[in-house]
Amino acid sequence: MYNISIIVLNYNSTEDTISCVNKINSFAGGYHIIVVDNCSPDNSFDIIKKHFKGDHNVDVIKTDSNDGYSSGNNFGIKFAISKYNSEIVGIINPDVVLSNKDNIDVLAKILMSNEDYGIIGGRTVNYDGNDSLWCSAWDIPTNIGILVNLSNALHNRQILTHIEKVSDNLVQVDCVGGCYFLAKTEAMKNVDFFDEGTFLYNEENILAIRMKRAGYKELIALDQKYLHNHKPDSKGRISLKEAVAGSPASYESKKYMVKKYYSKTLLPLMWLVEQSNKCYGFIRYVYRLIKYRK
Secondary structure, rough: OEEEEEEEOOOHHHHHHHHHEEEEEOOOOOOOEEEEEEOOOOOHHHHHHHHHHHHHHHHEEEEEOOOOOOHHHHHHHHHHHHOOOOOOEEEEEEOOOEOOEEEEHHHHHHHOOOOOEEEEEEEEOOOOOOOHOOOOOOOOOOOHHHHHHHOOOOOOOOOOOOOOEEEEEEEEOOEEOOEEEEHHHHHHHHOOOOOOOOOOOHHHHHHHHHHHHOOOOOEEEEEEEEEOOOOOOOOOOOHHHHOOOOOOOHHHHHHHHHHHHOOHHHHHHHHHHHHHHHHHHHHHHHHHHHHHHH
């Protein structure tokens, strides 16, 4: 039995967070579950804290400010280390539904079986039933990969080519998706946790770069499936301002990543791609106007 803490980062996701924690609690695995409310403005913290009052398996804590995914998860990880001296931390989104106890215990056993293993995830099943491996993992982006992933016209494609078979149901990959994974706390300490320079997007890429540089491997257990019940945001009709905004959040996080971990010579090309995103948005906006007027 390993000392495992599961971090659930909440932001305006009260129902999903409570459901996620209840599911993990139902496994009776003796896990420490730490809900980190990232300064939700919808009273999530009070509701969740009240719901789990008296449950000794669950800690409900709150950040001082919402500084993004990396900062919020680091807050939870450091709490787990300080309070429980956890040897494994799990990072899980509120909209993830684990299949059973093996999604935690089997992954933990594999993770601790080799000192070079730093992170392990299962096989993601999307809300539409898609369980292609690219839903669970991808390559650390090359220069071309960064440009392709930034492009809205190319649908922000992730690239997955670096797959090494370890055993029948275990593969090594560059980067495990961030909706659910287990990590050794020792490894997280050695890479200085998540890089808090991004607010949203590219957290997994940066963590994978740090893990690889420190000599750790990332893995996917193919037989450990779980549901990521995240449905794309359907805004319906959008304004012209929204259409030509490009992808500012993704662009800013990629700029930070490139400045710190890649060559800055890539930045002008990224700027051109972001301008093309704005043009692409305008063209799609005009197309929708013509289509819906018919």
